[in-house]
Amino acid sequence: MLFRETRGYHRRWPQKGAMRTSIATVCLSGTLDQKLVAAHEAGFDGVEVFEPDLVASPRSPEAIRARAEQLGLSLDLYQPFRDFEGVGPELLEQNLRRAAAKFALMNRLGIATMLLCSNVATARSGDEQLAAVQLRQLGDVADRFGVRIAYEALAWGRFVDSYEAAARIVRLADHPRVGLCLDSFHILSKGHDPEAIETIPADSIFFVQMADAPLLSMDVLSWSRHHRLFPGEGGFDLGTFMAHLVRTGYDGPVSLEVFNDTFRQVDPLATAVEARRSLRWLEHVTALSLGSAAGGGAARMSTASLPAVAPPADVNYVELRTGELQELRRLLMQLGFRSHGEHRTKRVELWSHGAARVVIGAPDSEHVQPTVAGIGLSVRDPATALRRAKDLFASEVPRDERPGEEPLLGVRAPDGSEVFFGAEGATEPRWVSEFGIPGHDDPHLIERVDHVNLAQPWQRFDAAVLFFHSVLDLGAEASIDVAAPVGLVRSQVLRSADGILRIALNLVPSGASDDAILPQHIAFASSDVIALARGARERGFEPLDIPGNYYDDVEARYQLEPGLMEELRELNVMYDRDEDGEFLHFYTHPIGTVFLEVVERRGGYAGYGALNAPVRLAAQYEHRRVASQGAPA
Ligand SMILES: O=C(O)c1ccc(O)c(O)c1
Numbered sequence: 223m224l225f226r227e228t229r230g231y232h233r234r235w236p237q238k239g240a241m242r243t244s245i246a247t248v249c250l251s252g253t254l255d256q257k258l259v260a261a262h263e264a265g266f267d268g269v270e271v272f273e274p275d276l277v278a279s280p281r282s283p284e285a286i287r288a289r290a291e292q293l294g295l296s297l298d299l300y301q302p303f304r305d306f307e308g309v310g311p312e313l314l315e316q317n318l319r320r321a322a323a324k325f326a327l328m329n330r331l332g333i334a335t336m337l338l339c340s341n342v343a344t345a346r347s348g349d350e351q352l353a354a355v356q357l358r359q360l361g362d363v364a365d366r367f368g369v370r371i372a373y374e375a376l377a378w379g380r381f382v383d384s385y386e387a388a389a390r391i392v393r394l395a396d397h398p399r400v401g402l403c404l405d406s407f408h409i410l411s412k413g414h415d416p417e418a419i420e421t422i423p424a425d426s427i428f429f430v431q432m433a434d435a436p437l438l439s440m441d442v443l444s445w446s447r448h449h450r451l452f453p454g455e456g457g458f459d460l461g462t463f464m465a466h467l468v469r470t471g472y473d474g475p476v477s478l479e480v481f482n483d484t485f486r487q488v489d490p491l492a493t494a495v496e497a498r499r500s501l502r503w504l505e506h507v508t509a510l511s512l513g514s515a516a517g518g519g520a521a522r523m524s525t526a527s528l529p530a531v532a533p534p535a536d537v538n539y540v541e542l543r544t545g546e547l548q549e550l551r552r553l554l555m556q557l558g559f560r561s562h563g564e565h566r567t568k569r570v571e572l573w574s575h576g577a578a579r580v581v582i583g584a585p586d587s588e589h590v591q592p593t594v595a596g597i598g599l600s601v602r603d604p605a606t607a608l609r610r611a612k613d614l615f616a617s618e619v620p621r622d623e624r625p626g627e628e629p630l631l632g633v634r635a636p637d638g639s640e641v642f643f644g645a646e647g648a649t650e651p652r653w654v655s656e657f658g659i660p661g662h663d664d665p666h667l668i669e670r671v672d673h674v675n676l677a678q679p680w681q682r683f684d685a686a687v688l689f690f691h692s693v694l695d696l697g698a699e700a701s702i703d704v705a706a707p708v709g710l711v712r713s714q715v716l717r718s719a720d721g722i723l724r725i726a727l728n729l730v731p732s733g734a735s736d737d738a739i740l741p742q743h744i745a746f747a748s749s750d751v752i753a754l755a756r757g758a759r760e761r762g763f764e765p766l767d768i769p770g771n772y773y774d775d776v777e778a779r780y781q782l783e784p785g786l787m788e789e790l791r792e793l794n795v796m797y798d799r800d801e802d803g804e805f806l807h808f809y810t811h812p813i814g815t816v817f818l819e820v821v822e823r824r825g826g827y828a829g830y831g832a833l834n835a836p837v838r839l840a841a842q843y844e845h846r847r848v849a850s851q852g853a854p855a
C-alpha cells in the first residue's frame with residue numbers, strides 16, 4: 223500500500239441536526255466487505271449499496287446487514303434500479319415484477335430507499351403524466367414492502383434529464399413512497415441552475431448525492447462514469463448547491479457518489495479518508511455560503527464551518543531528504559546558500575540564503591517519504607491551523623521536541639510529506655538558533671522560497687489537491703498539461719490569495735515507474751537572477767543546459783534587447799512574459815529526485831513559465847539519459 227496518510231478513525235455518532243454522511247460503495251476499490259470496513263474506519267455514518275457489489279458478494283443479504291450493523295453503518299440506499307418509466311403496458315408489468323424482487327431483497331438487507339434512475343433506454347414516451355402514473359403504481363408496490371423510491375434524473379436520460387423535470391413527475395405522482403434523489407453531478411454537469419431546488423418540498427427529497435468534477439468538455443456519460451471527484455477536488459460550486467438544499471429543510475444523508483477510474487484502483491481506506499475530508503470541507507463551504515443567516519429558511523441541518531486560518535505569512539523552511547547530501551550541499555553553496563551546521567539534536571542541517579531556508583538530511587528509514595519531506599509555514603496561530611487540519615481528518619505528526627526547542631505542529635499530507643506550522647514573528651524564526659552556526663545578514667540575491675513543486679504519485683494527486691485546498695485554504699488554479707518525453711504531466715497550482723505560498727502539484731504519468739523521471743523541486747525568488755547565475759558560475763555551478771532552439775524561439779516571440787538575449791543564452795536562463803510582467807528563471811540538474819530553480823519576477827508576473835516547462839522537462843530527461851550512458855549525446 224502506497225503513501226498511507228493515516229488509519230483507524232473511530233466512529234462518532236452524528237449529533238442531532240449535524241450533516242449525516244454516507245458514501246456509495248462504487249467510490250471504493252475492493253470487495254463489499256472491504257468497502258464497508260473502509261467506510262467505517264473513515265467515520266462515515268452510512269453507505270449506499272451499489273447493486274453490482276452486492277451481486278458479486280459471497281455473503282447473504284442478511285450477513286451483509288449484520289456486518290453493517292456491527293460496524294455501526296446504516297445502509298442508506300440500494301442502487302440503481304434502471305429503465306422503469308415511460309414504457310408501454312407490457313414492459314411496465316415486467317418492470318413492476320422486477321422492482322418487487324428488489325424490494326424483497328431490500329427488506330432482507332434492511333434498506334429503506336431504492337434509487338431509480340430516469341429511463342435511458344426503454345422509454346417510448348416523454349409524457350410526464352404517464353411517467354407519474356407509472357411511478358405511482360411503483361409507489362403502491364413499494365408500500366407493500368415498506369420501502370420508498372428516490373427518482374433521479376440522469377444527465378443522459380432519454381426523456382427526463384433534469385432535476386426540475388424529475389421534480390414535476392414526482393409532484394404529479396403524488397405518492398408518499400415516491401420522492402427525489404438529487405445528484406450534484408447530473409445537475410451541474412449540464413449547467414442547470416440549482417436555485418430551483420429551493421422550490422422542492424423537503425419531504426419529497428429522499429436522498430442527495432454529491433460529486434465534484436473537473437470542468438471538462440466531453441460527453442456527459444463518460445465524464446460521469448470516469449472523472450467524478452470528491453467535493454473540493456474539481457470545479458463545481460458545491461457550497462452554493464448545498465446552501466439551496468439546506469434551505470429547503472432537508473436533513474437526510476449527504477452521500478458521495480464518485481465514479482472515478484483512479485479511486486477504483488487504490489487503497490479503499492485512503493480513499494475513504496479523503497472522501498470523509500471532502501464532506502467536512504463541503505459542510506464548511508456550505509456554512510460559508512449560508513452565511514450568518516444560520517441556514518435561513520427552513521434549515522434543519524446544521525453545518526459547522528472550519529476554524530478560519532489566515533494565509534501563511536511566510537514559507538519558513540523546506541525540508542529535503544536525499545541520499546545525495548554531498549551533491550546537494552555543493553549545489554546550495556554554489557547558489558550562495560550558507561550552512562548553519564547541524565541541529566542540536568536532530569540529524570538535519572540548515573542552509574539559508576536571504577529568508578530562504580532549506581533543511582536537509584538523509585532519508586528517514588521509518589516511513590515512506592518523498593524528497594520534499596516537509597514544508598514549514600509561519601502562521602498567525604499554529605494551534606488553530608492544526609485544529610483545522612485535524613477537523614479535516616489530517617493526522618498529526620508526532621514530534622520529538624526537547625526542552626527549549628521551538629514548538630512546531632505538523633500534519634501529514636497524502637503523499638507522506640509533512641506540513642508544519644510555526645508562529646510568525648521576528649524576521650528569523652527562533653528555531654534557527656537550534657542549529658550550530660548563527661544567522662547572518664550578508665547581502666543576498668535570493669529573497670525567499672517562491673514556490674514548491676511536488677510531484678505526486680497518480681494515486682494521490684486529487685487527494686493532494688483536496689488536502690492543500692481544504693487544510694491550508696489555498697485556491698486552486700486551472701490545471702494544465704505539460705508535454706514531457708515520458709508523457710503528459712498534469713500540473714496544478716494551489717496558492718494563497720497573496721501568493722506567499724504557492725504549491726505546484728505535478729501528476730507523475732502512470733507509465734513512468736521511475737519517480738526520478740519527475741523530480742520534485744523548490745524555486746527560490748531572486749531579485750537579480752542574472753547576477754545570481756553569474757556568481758554561481760564563478761563558484762563552479764553548471765546550470766541545466768537549455769537548447770539553442772529554445773533561445774531562437776524566445777527571440778522570435780519577444781524581440782528582446784540583444785544584450786539580454788545574449789545573457790540568457792550564455793547563462794541558460796529561461797524567459798517568459800505576459801501582460802503583467804516578465805519572468806526570468808534557471809534550473810539546476812536533478813540530484814536524485816530533486817532539483818532547484820531560481821526565479822525572478824519582474825512587474826506583476828504571476829505565472830510559472832508554462833511554455834518553458836516542456837523544454838525544461840526534455841532537458842532534464844536528456845541530462846539523465848546522457849548521465850546514465852556515461853557518454854555525451
Ligand atoms: O452512471 C450511472 O448509470 C448512474 C447510476 C446511478 C447514479 O446515481 C448515477 O448518478 C449514475
Ligand SMILES: [Mg+2]
Pocket residue numbers: 374405431479
Ligand atoms: Mg447519482
